[in-house]
Amino acid sequence: MSPGQLRIYLGAAPGVGKTFTMLQEAHRRKERGTDVVVGFVETHGRKHTAALVGDLEVVPRKRVSYRGTTFEEMDVEAILARRPQVAVVDELAHTNVPGSGNGKRWQDIQELLEAGITVLSTVNIQHLESLNDVVQQITGVVQQETVPDEIARRAEQVELVDMTPEALRRRMAHGNIYRPDKIDAALGNYFRVGNLTALRELALLWLADKVDEQLDRYRAQHHIGGTWETRERVVVALTGGPEGDTLIRRAARIAARSKGSDLLAVHVARSDGLAGADPALLARQRLLVESLGGTYHQVIGGDVPRALLDFARGVNATQLVLGASRRGRLAQVFSAGIGVTTTARSGAIDVHLVTHEEIGQGRRRPIISGQAALSRPRRVAGFALAVVGLPLLTVVLSALRGDLALASDILFYLAWVILVALVGGLWPAVLTALAGSLLLNYFFTPPIHRFTIAETENLLSLLVFVVVAVAVSAVVDTAARRTREAARASADASTLAAVAGSVLRGARPLPALLERLRETFALESVTLLERHPDAPPSPDRPHDPASWRIAATVGGRPCAAPGEGATDVPIDDDLALVLRGHPLPAADRRIVEAFAAQAALALRQERLAQEAAAAKPLAEADKMRTALLAAVSHDLRTPLASAKAAVTSLRSHDVDFSTEDRDELLAAADESLDKLARLVANLLDMSRLQAGALGLSMAEIGLEDAVPRALDELGPHARAVRVRIPPELPAVHADPALLERVLVNLIGNALRFSPPQQPPDVTAREQDGTVRLHVVDHGPGIPEDAREHMFQPFQRLGDRDNHNGVGLGLALSRGLAEAMGGTLAPDTTPGGGLTMILTLPSAEASAVTAADAATEAEAAEVADRAIVQRLRRRPTAERESSQ
Known part of the structure; x- marks a missing residue:
């Protein structure tokens, strides 16, 4: 049996016509022959809504007794036994009376859906759990009944029942929503134009997100990869270079032109695992994107244009922002570049190529310690093999001249070039290739002992030897360089993972981050400095200690200003990370820069947590005050009103009361005043309890x-x-x-x-x-x-x-x-x-406990006096030695 479908009628505020529209749909379905019943409809005394129930079959409600009062709730068991095709159930967020079976009405509806019954229901936007606090901030009214957003999002259909604030206020004024005695208060409080406008916008935005989810699901089910421009989504591509800040701000301005548009930043990491971007810049740019209301994403791909477009089409992006190429003119002649290639393949996505200061500066590879691919000892060994090995090889081959042909000699020299390349890298191998070609020409190519070549075939063989030798040397050098970069990237990743793990496991992320950095790089101290709010950046005195204060520090003696440490890493205009100890090499500095950005984020999160902790008691106090006012407002007025009415009646000269009536009025006044006295006493005692002054x-x-x-x-x-x-x-x-x-x-x-x-x-x-x-x-x-x-x-x-x-x-x-x-x-x-x-x-147990405590105290006092007396009888030196 397939589950039933849920259709929700969503409104921005009470009175927009959700129940009315739901009942109209129920009548339409009944006219089409569908078996429809009314499980629960709340008319709130509105005659037009009550009349619309009409001839619809109504399942009798269940009566539930709670605390001496009888309430009516929806009878889920009766509906399940009746098994209609469609059930009309009003007020999705309603809270059931204890003893009803389920705590919430949406749980009752889930039972009906699981039984295969389609349900029509209603809900106001203020009852959705995710928007509850927003609605409270707008209207000042706490919503006690909420429904999880997931329940509403799982509905097959959500229909917005909309009405302008002015029209809704007219309905209110005409008495179509509340009773006449409540109209003025409602129009002046909850139903103000500003409140209704804000609630209407919340409902429209929530429904727009629901529609987006449905659209994404439809596109995925039908394998639609093209862009549908239903909403502006701007994707900015980040390379990890310094031009990223310019691109992000430009993309944010583009996204700001359309209300409700999304900003997404994406970085394509190389699929070979080698670091090609500055992690510190990426971390800083991620913070910038998130501060502008966007989201940061990272994908892996070898073909950067394809990876960018796959991501953009996956999120249904409408615009793609790229930076103009940083490569030189000569490089652009041989390759079109990422920007041009992406634009040619973009299709319906608009591509913006943004100019920046890094154009034509070339693509800067990340600096790592040791610019050469191989270490200095290996390069020296390579040159030694070239200088020593070539003469020895020449002597051996000369002795075998009659037994070996020129081709064999070339192969031996080529093998030696490869050996030198494996040991010493590119330049020793190039030197060996050039020197080997000269030796082959002089000793083995006719005419012998002359730097001339008589036959074209021999010339061609020597040229091929040189080209192959240089090519092999370049390949070996490149492999060695990539191996070193991979090892460095692996070490960086291990460091980042270790630091991140320590931060996640620690109760306080910022000290854990700084302590991990200090241990990793064997530093004396790590200090995060923050500029004083009243000390703006000064280019003349950037390291003035009076302009800085310590936000966090670990280790030994902290630094009071950026210039006091061996290494200082500026994070932004107001934050700097200062390391005391030994200077760090360039590669280690890159890692420190990446975690400096994380330290800034951790500091902000710590400050937010402190502010939240400070605001929590205020919020609790405000909540308590609101609850107190709401509760006491009635309970104070009721006994006061009763007592005042009784006293006023007794003082009236227009009515002659009998003795019985006078006694009854006096008893009523006395009872009301006693109730008021008990209420005030309870409030005072509770305040004394909370203050610890009882x-x-x-x-x-x-x-x-x-x-x-x-x-x-x-x-x-x-x-x-x-x-x-x-x-x-x-x-x-x-x-x-x-x-x-x-x-x-x-x-x-x-x-x-x-x-x-x-x-x-x-x-x-x-x-x-x-x-x-x-x-x-x-x-x-x-x-x-x-x-x-x-x-x-x-x-x-x-x-x-x-x-x-x-x-x-x-x-x-x-x-x-x-x-x-x-x-x-x-x-x-x-x-x-x-x-x-x-x-x-019990009084007996309390007396025994008190007696035991007194006995223990008396015994302790006697023991103390005995110890003092013994000390007084001991010699002075002995007392001093005992001390």
């Missing part, structure tokens, strides 16, 4: 006394609580007032969520020197994965109307219990419900 007055108190006091404070409705405390239960060591506060909160919560026919139970027992008090309710309970969440301040699990208190009761109770040396933990009530277990130290 005062305790510990004493022995029996639970048989503390529990009735808490029940009396809770009022008449607490009389139904069943209390079973054994008479032999020991007293606890606690603060009586705080213990009563904890009991009031725990029993009050149990009363709130227990059904009337099953009141809470309060039991207690002794265990291992502690007293465990169980407050048992038989309500809906709380899932295990949400139990720790309920102890966070200002959290109300499942309270959709946000009218059930500020969510401080359990958080404060746990804090007070821990302050008294106890614990508060939740457990599951057998048969359903929640049990809160308050554990406190």
Whole structure:
């Protein structure tokens, strides 16, 4: 059975018509004969949406009880049993009531899709997980319900239901979205023109990315390699040369001309594994690309034009930026060059050849230690073989003149040239070839002992000998040079890998990077210097210590300015890496330059991490303040309003109240003021707990006394609580007032969520020197994965109307219990419900612990006095020696 398809109607804000459009599609499918049912549609009281449900079959909703309240949710089991072809399910990001089976509605939809049922659903852009924080920054509203982007991206179809901000505000003003009492607040807050415009742009951009993914998938499935200019994508080719900065900035300007365009930088590494680019420049250019909003890529290829165009076509690029050739005019005569070749093969891709200062300067090979392909001893050995070996070979061949022909003599000389080339390289071999040709001419080519050649065939043989000898020498020298470059590249790669590994394994990347560099090159110290913000670059005094400060250092004595070290590597105008110790050769300096750029990146990341860490407490405080204001705004107003209404009524002279009515109003005012006092007390105690300034007055108190006091404070409705405390239960060591506060909160919560026919139970027992008090309710309970969440301040699990208190009761109770040396933990009530277990130290155990501590302290004091007395009786010299 194939899975069903998901179709999502995406909107920028509530009220754009997502549900209306979805229901229209459901009617169209029903008219075509498709079996369609409505799994869940939320009309929000909008009459036009409710009327559009019409004659569509509606699956009855499932009723779920939670904390004494009944909610309606989609009945997934009923839909699966009905097995329609299409199910209409509104609000993809909806959070289900605990006990519904799945935590989120998108998980319900996944079950329907796996059963082969096609689903039509809706979602607003602010509910997508990746955009949640962006929407909060724009609107100032925290979205509690989110859906993973992957769920929406996997949908076969996503249709944008669009509406201009002005039209949406008109719908709002006409009462087509919210009730009249909410219109003014909505228009002045969430539904401002700026907010709606920004949300609309977010929806369009997200959908554009979704369309790009679909287009890439289609092109890959149909093997389409040509460029479709659906969006501007600018690719800039980097060679690792100094002209890269110019090319990147030029490509960024080209990309900036079209809104939403992409910038990509690519470097083609040689497939032979030899280093042909400066790693330090590439690292710096990568940072530049990323700072301009682009991405950096590296591909491997032997044919650079083909590799560039393959990459450009793979990313559906529309423009390719190349630098004009750095080769000289003579080199361009023999080869067209990468730029010309790429332009000729580009097809639909526009190619920009950008001029720069390096044009005609030639392609500079990376400098490595020792310019010659072979070492000096080997070159000396080659010259020695040429000088000594040629005369000896000539003497031997002269003795065999009658037995060997000229061709054999030439082969012996050619073999000697190859031997010299293998030992000494190019120039000793060239010298041997030229000298050998002269010796062959003089001693073995008629006329003998004259530098003339009588026969054309002999002349041709000597010329071929010289050409072959020089060619073989050049090949051997090139192979030796490539071998040396490969060895150097391998050593560089090993160093880079080792340093990168140490950085990745370290908790702090920057010190690990600098320490690895110091160890690798046996340096005394490595210092990363940063220019003072108030000290701009000065060409006259670049090494002034007053202009620099140490950002990071490892090793011995750090350097205070770039000129103090043996080697200094400037990173940019504000950063420099200074090495103290021995000077580094040119090849090692290249590696240091590459990691200097990485050090700059590590420093920036470290600064960002510090800023994020500093901002996190502020964000938490702001989040706490927002939650506090949102929660307390209602709970403060309600008792105040009740008390004020009662007092105002009593003061009114227009109504004559009876004694019963007056008593009822006074009781209402008294109850409201008590509720307000408890709320303020909870807030003050929580603030004292968080500040560590809560005062305790510990004493022995029996639970048989503390529990009735808490029940009396809770009022008449607490009389139904069943209390079973054994008479032999020991007293606890606690603060009586705080213990009563904890009991009031725990029993009050149990009363709130227990059904009337099953009141809470309060039991207690002794265990291992502690007293465990169980407050048992038989309500809906709380899932295990949400139990720790309920102890966070200002959290109300499942309270959709946000009218059930500020969510401080359990958080404060746990804090007070821990302050008294106890614990508060939740457990599951057998048969359903929640049990809160308050554990406190018994008074007997506390007394024993205190007595033991006093005994240990007294024994330690006696021992100390004995030691002091013994020291006083010892001679002075002995005391000094003991010290």
